[in-house]
Amino acid sequence: MSETTHDGGVAVSDRLSPDDGLTAAELATKYGLSVSGARPGLGEYVRQLWGRRHFILAFSQAKLTAQYSQAKLGQLWQVATPLLNALVYYMIFGLILKAGRGMSLDTYILFLVTGVFVFTFTQSSLMAGVRAISGNLGLVRALHFPRASLPISFALQQLQQLLFSMIVLFVMAFGFGSYPSMSWLLIVPALVLQFFFNTGLALIVARMGAKTPDLAQLMPFILRTWMYASGVMFSIHTMLAGKPEWIVRALQLNPAAVYMDLMRFALIKDYGAENLPPHVWVIALFWAVVVFVGGFVYFWKAEERYGRG
Structure with a gap:
């Protein structure tokens, strides 16, 4: 289509551009443009994350180093904090409430410290x-x-902190008569599964916290309730003996309890399989896979909204 006019005897032709009449979306498609900050596909997102693996590791190490940089004892607080918590719990639950009944003193101390260290990892x-x-x-x-x-x-970062703390846990195990055995090899898969479970939870609450910052103020109360229901300070199997079986099983299937019991079973020589729920490794794998995959997808779906508004 063209128009011809005469201006001072000179013909002027004005032709329409081939892009005239196209919508913004059609123009973007034609020239390969995309929305800035748009969420990539799930497969591409995983590839991008893998490409940032060195950043993820370096960032976690920097955060770990900076965490106690202002304290005189520095990184020692990574171990001192859960140990002090364990001491307080021992005085209240071990000495006053006798929550360690059915266990020797040495076994209960290891039981308690292991539970505190492992739950602190999730918390x-x-x-x-x-x-x-x-x-x-x-x-x-x-x-x-x-x-x-x-x-x-x-x-x-929290996994690295736990691994640092595990040195103290191993020393305590030696001191209380639990020496290295084949069962100690189970510590590795137990920690790997718990790490994936924790990461899935972190992804879920990260999206929730991005939209509702006040969740950070509520979280300590939720975690404290979860801790008391997870058998950190007492054996669920022993303390609920005689109670309805479904109550015992419900508490034992709690993921925090599952990972604590696996670590205790691997590390403490007198903590037998009778304290574990049936199919405990299947349950641990289930929690790790479902929460990690679900949390990852849940977080990814809001990728383009983070940092806006």
Whole structure:
């Protein structure tokens, strides 16, 4: 289509551009444009995360180093904090409430310290995860990277802290007569499964905390309730003896209790299989896979909304 006019005897032809009449969406498709910050496909998102693996590791190590940088004892607080918590729980639940009945003193102390260390791993992962986005908005808004890098790096930070603390746990096991055996090899798969479970939870609460920052204030109360229901300070199998079987099984299937019991079974020589629920490894695998995959997809679905508004 063309128009011809005469201006001072000179013909001027004005032709329409081939792009005239196309909508913005059609133009974007034609020239290969995409929305800035749009959520990539799930497979592409996983590839992007793998490409940022060095950043995730370095960020977790930097956070771990900075965590106690202002304290005189520095990294020693990674071990001192759960040990002090265990001491308080021992005085209240061990000495006053006799929660360790049915166990020797040495076994109960190892039982309690192991439970505190393992539950602290999950607790710290959730507390760090809930602030992963809301507490790092400057980084989220300034740089383009898969946002899942943040909660994953915080969960990895807590794993590194636990591994540091495990040295003290091993020393205590030696001191109380639990020496290395084949069962100690079970510590590795138990920690791997718990790490994936914790990471999934961190991804879930990271999305929730990004939208509702006040969740960080509520989380300590939720975690405290979860801790008391998970058998950190007492054996569910022993304390609920004589209670309806479904109550015992419900508490034993609690994922925090499952991972604690697996670690206790692996580490403590007098903590037998009778304290574990049936098919405990299947249950541990189920929690790890379902929560990690579900949490990852749940977090990914809101990728383009983090740091906005």
